[in-house]
Amino acid sequence: MAKTLFDKIWEAHIVQELENGPTQLYIDRHFIHEVTSPQAFGGLDKRGVKVFRPNQTFATCDHNTPTLNQDKPIEDPSCRVPIETLAANCKNHGIRYFPLRDPSNGIVHVIGPEQGITQPGMTIVCGDSHTATHGAFGAIAFGIGTSEVEMVLATQTLLQNKPKQMRITVNGKLGKCVTPKDVILYIISKLGTSGGTGYFVEYAGEVFENMSMEGRMTVCNMSIEMGARGGFVAPDSTTFNYLHGRKYVLQSAVSESGPQSDSTAGEWSEQQEAEFKAAVEKWSKLYSDPDAKFDKEYLFDGAEIEPMVTYGTDPGRGVAVTGTIPECDESGKKGLAYMGFAAGEKMLGKKVDYVFVGSCTNGRIEDFRAFANYVKGKKKASGVTVWLVPGSVEVEQKIAAEGLDKILHEAGFELRQPGCSACLAMNADKVPSGAYSLSTSNRNFEGRQGQGARTMLCSPIVAAAAAVTGVITDPRV
């Protein structure tokens, strides 16, 4: 029988099927951070259970980390304590942990792919809804709750019901200044915030085939914003080229010596090359059969997508940057009131107080290249506060190595240090009440970027255009 890629990966991870119940699913890779793991370790300790497969869990701190002065002790105890707790738990249980300023530290969904931990055909979970990001590699990756984090730590398995399957195909060529972020904001604006609930999504078609790995990560990242458990793209040569040479891509690197292992990236031996080649051969079989059936299919034309911006308080409320705020239902009206907007108004020219570039959605090197490319030779608008926050230490280092920091500096921008930052404002980077924030992150919920903060979501290029004008601007003109 013809199978989808999802079927193939799912079936390969079934430990057992419970009678009249869920599937016990094996988990290949588990990421943890300081916000959703302490209670899971607390549960293990109460039960007297040790972590079952410590080599398969990787830890980083990101949500509470300051984005300035990371070399100094964290002053705010409400940020420091969860991070210290994570460090202690990892030490106790023999889990690899990338602490602040470690070359591998950064936002969990940025470092997983960067370090080669995320790979095609795997099952990957994390106590974080944006775990969907890892689907860019053709992995079944989804967010879980803390009780489930505890289950994975204890048994490397979860009890899961198989989701339904959806395919979203986008063909055609993307227009000028139209980025992967615009593609996913467009899709969510069509499907709504619950259009994908109960489904796992496969993204297919020319637009995704021609997209970089970082672009695919941006798209898959926001699958959860339409309610989907996750979304993926079938792996191809773009995927394999990205993975080649990365630190933990070889099983031998993951297995060896356990925590804090430092098997070097870069030049591989002949034996390592052979191990990679064998992996690529296996990964090359990961695709949906041509006649495989999906429970739901959508087809969009890439040429119709324009640079997008959101106007409401859920990610489904998006329009073209040149568009007009539409008439809304009751919950949409509540959002418009919060934003201080009204139906019929144009988005162009709306005032912007804060610009945030970063997060697990748009905190990668290509995002900073796009931003720098746009602001090169221009000047930051006075009156706009701009936070540029790399997604990881590696991204931060690349920005410097490519000289982007100089371009940004000349245009009047300062870079901060890696972390989740203003995406959810758990650290000091909070947008004040009532202020308008144009953000490359993933959620415009009420209060998400600070109590009373009003968020509009967009791509790094639309963010750049507003950073130099102070208002919502069409980057194409």
Place this chain on the structure above:
Amino acid sequence: MAFEKINILRSEVIATPVENIDTDQIIPARFLKATKREGFGEAMFRDWRYTENNELIEDSVFAKGSREAKILVAGKNFGCGSSREHAAWAIADYGFRAVVSSFFADIFKNNALNNGLLPVQVSDGFLSAIFNEQKKNGKVELEINLPQKSIEIAGTGIKENFPIGEYKRHCLENGLEDIDYLLTTKEIIANYEQNR
């Protein structure tokens, strides 16, 4: 750890017709700092219940509703957004044992089930009937019968069945957690690892 069993639950409700309530509303990120599970009830729907200056908002559904209510009723797509289990902990810690909506986000539903908080998915019509009853009488009482998988608006005869998997129903009725079962399967897991 293990939670209280659920069988038949009859209670007044607190009802809000607001749709797409995300977990950032249920518990804002600034309250996710604690490293224990307990005590999140105080922060539940904090920004609906209190102003930025920590003054009680007297016309919020929570201030107006009964503090004894064990059932929360909300518009469709409840619990979307962040996977934070703190949302389920906060609702349970506040005193609710069940949430009724016409649609739940996946991760929230799992988190609720793993904490003895029963998500009851009803039809749009049934949900409207609850809100209508609330409007008419100022309050509503629901009876949820888990063994029969049924929910009834008390005193109206309006009743329907709700979906729940047999496995999870068994867990909730008996106060069992997934992890206790999973820990008994380590040999099966090791076997799988050997043979994959």
